[in-house]
Amino acid sequence: MSEPSLTPHTDTVPATAAVAQHEHPVLIARLGPLFRLFYVNLIGTILTLGIYRFWAKTRMRRYVWSHVVVGGEGFEYTGTGKELLFGFLKALVVLAPPLVLLGITELLLDDPWSSIVRGAQYVALVLLFIAGSYAARRYRMSRTRWGGIRFHQSGSPWRYAGIYLKGGVLSALTLGLYAPYLRMQLTAYETSNLHFGSEPFGFSGTGRDLFKRWLIAWLLAVPTLMLSILRYRAAEYRYVAAHTRLANLQFATTVRGRNLFAYYLVNGLILVLSLGILFPILIRRRIGFWCRWMTLDGAIDLAAIRQVPIELRSGEGLANFLDMDFLGV
């Protein structure tokens, strides 16, 4: 069986099951539409002093999602610009008063106190940013479908920010040595709260497994000009993929540090040499990179994955306030 497929194999397995053998997601996005979308979006955003960006983001996501194909079926993004705008306005109403208040207090206070307020403001902003990124993820997932079935991200943004706060403090106290624990805790929270229809994703990784690798990378970071960190990052990707599954579908990647290095280097060259004009190429490269390096293996009973009705939440709110992106789209 050389041909990768996630299509039903009626003769060997139950009709509703799908088998994957080294199946890659395939990116079928073309550069023409990407360039057109990107520049129409850019012009619209500038002409409307930025307000169009919610619709711009939505259009780009719709295009990219539907052009990533797994098992012969594309993804689908069902979010709308209006939802993003409302989410943003909601976040604005909640966030603006305390931030303005903090800003004014800082201005009016004398030195030791104004520094303390500034510090508190900084911590609060970072936590808001992290919680916001999770809220955005939750929104994005609830607006993503495959084969008509919705994804769903459960979990609480504040819980997530709490994990980050605790791990961030421990990382700071240990000069970064705690980092793999924190990263795996965050990944575990993200992944085990992700569902495809009725089927939850599973993640079984722990920071302890990565600690030795991280320690070596950490010690060699300066002499290798941070290349050891890149190598570690690749190992971490491999580890995370190998410990992620959806039912019996096993994720994997064989990406190595040198692949990441080449990828970042070429990205940087394209961006700098074209003065940003070729940015749409980077969008395709970013997603294409993960499509190329991610593989799926195993059998999955698609009939057992049911549609689950979920409450519809509005907008990315917080994340949009802070203007976050997912792989550049």
Add this chain to the structure above:
Amino acid sequence: MTDAAPPPQAAVRWAGRFHDGRTATGHAVDVALGTAGLEIRSGDGAVLGEWPYAALATIEPLRDGEPAVLARDLDDDARLRLTQPCDFAALIERAPQLRPRRVARTGRAVARAALWLGVTAAASALLWFGWPKVADGLAMLVPASDEDRIGAQARAELQGRGRICDVAAAQETLELLIARLAVAMNYDKPVTVTVIDLPIVNAVAIPGNQIMVFQRLLTEAQSPEELSAVLAHELGHVAARHPTRNLMRQFGLNLVIMTLSGNSSWDSIAQLLLSTAYTREFEAEADALALRTLADASIGGQGWIDFFNRHAGPGGRFDRATAYLSTHPPSAERRDQASRLPPTGSPVMSAGDWLVLRSICRP
């Protein structure tokens, strides 16, 4: 055989994959264009769905040569993927709403774009004309004690860059000049004036009734009248509470622009444009106050003209081109405002005092 030939649309058949929206299973299907809708049949001929043309929706605009995904209607979970690239003309003929936007809805797109531009223009106008009024109102609410505190911070900031020059005799001369101008301006709050040893030909007004004069201004000014012109201008800023009003305007502006546009780079250009428009308004106001003050203090207008001639160039082309981007109005115009004043007036200070004042930082 009758001669009633089958309708031509029945001949159009596509291969596809069907998801019923309840489970993730995909079924290989045959799709045909029926009379009222799309007919979806599984391999064994069972009808899986009949989707009326009128409600059909696409996830992405149809593109010839690319696979298409259709939904029964926008709220339905079931999906039909046409797996082979096909020519959509026959489908679009029956379900015109599937026509890619570019062709079908140019008129609507133009209307929508116009609406967007209108909304944007209205919002900008509100920001441009409305916000300054609101900010000025807010500035009135800032108590003097807070103004002093903000001023002290600004002062400390400047002090960090250059030392304070405080030769007593020179300082006294400077304060006398400020007092004379303040009396002429009918401004009765005490104004603090400080000379900072920095090579800048300028003076600034900061919150809390303060004027900071930079050392280079004292040496570049060729006469006490020239210095008076600059000080009267700064005193105009102080009397009109420009520093606090400006702070309020900028603060709100930063907030609005930051939140509206996220973190793109062109927003700083918009901000620069808006903030300079605000500042230009303040400069014009301070100029008007200063000129009236100089007249009332019977100080000649020649100092004003000389200072502008020397420091802002002859008002040539470059000066005009940059006028709208610069924080001060075009200098030729500013210079000529003083031509209404009598060129000379009563002496501002003695030649000895002037010498002492100019060397306040180099005693």
